[in-house]
Amino acid sequence: MKSLRVFFAVIVILSCAVITYAKPSVLFIESYHSDYKWDREMSRGLEAVLGDKVELYNFQMDTKRLPVSEYSKRADLAWQYYLEVNPDIVILGDDNALSLLAESFLATDTPVVYMGINSNPRRYAPLGKNITGVLERPLYKRTVKYLKELLFIGKGKVLILLDESTTSRAFKTAIFNGEEGLEISGIKTEVEFISSLKNWKRSVLDAHKNNYKAIVIGLYHRIFEDGKYVDSEKILEWTSANSPVPVFAFWEMSVGKGKAAGGMVTNGEVQGIAAGKIVRDILNGTPVNSIRPVIPKQGRFIFSRAELDRWKIRLPRYISERSHFVE
Secondary structure (H helix, E strand, O other): HHHHHHHHHHHHHHHHHHHHHHOOOOEEEOOOOOOOHHHHHHHHHHHHHOOOOOEEEEEEOOOOOOOHHHHHHHHHHHHHHHHHHOOOEEEEEEEHHHHHHHHHOOOOOOEEEEEEOOOHHHHHHOOOEEEEEOOOOOOOHHHHHHHHOOOOOOOOOOEEEOOOOHHHHHHHHHHHHOOEEEEEEOOOEEEEHHHHHEHHHHHOOOOOOEEEEEEEEEOOOOOEOOEEEHHHHHHHHHHHHHHOOEEEEEEHHEEEOOEEEEEEEEEHHHHHHHHHHHHHHOOOOOOOHHHOOOOOOEEEEEEEEHHHHHHHOOOOHHHHOOEEEEE
């Protein structure tokens, strides 16, 4: 009789353990890779909301470092991993993952939440029944506008540097309407899209000669030299060290000592938090097709004290009081 009681007690304990650990599964398919600070920020945002409430799986498509010819192969591998995991919900991070996988997921009933999407998501697929998410709208115009408060621009110009990537193309369409130049808050602003290290360095070194008063560094994560990927952190550090004019940024990940001086920036954590809340709502029973895409409140002043000192830039009081400072 005692043995029978012990047997049933063990069954009860095991049953409770199964119930305790039967968490919903969520697969996060990243367009990029874990060493990329933007991806780490998004993951941190997801974890802040979902915590230990879900079993989180990851697949990294690595499309920052791989040639475009490899994208389809990476998408196929991501899809195979999805079939293996069979998750309750899928999260697609950034434009490449959505553009390459949206149509496949539309043929399933799996809820899909995208985030970090710079373009109109309907450019990638006729989104509908099971896909919604979070849009990313970096504060390009506001960053340029505030440069008038920090520098004497006069009749000079501002140069925006971007790599050749999906996100950069979305920027050109959304902000510059396909043109190479635009006047923002009275400041003549020009954009260059660069894929080679040689051309990137030339544009930076010639900035002052070409009458640019500042460089705003956008994306620099798909730069190649002799067909080989160049580490983005090295590009950022070289740009900061060699630019003849102050360097500012659109994304928080680019700001710091030996990097950009700062700006009105956004970060991936905001995207991750917003996406995590949508995932939570879906797990709580909200139908996906009733959740509209969102643009989270974003943008804050972040500046590097070291870079401000190096360029002898003094912030106006109303900006300084609203700013967060890093090294």
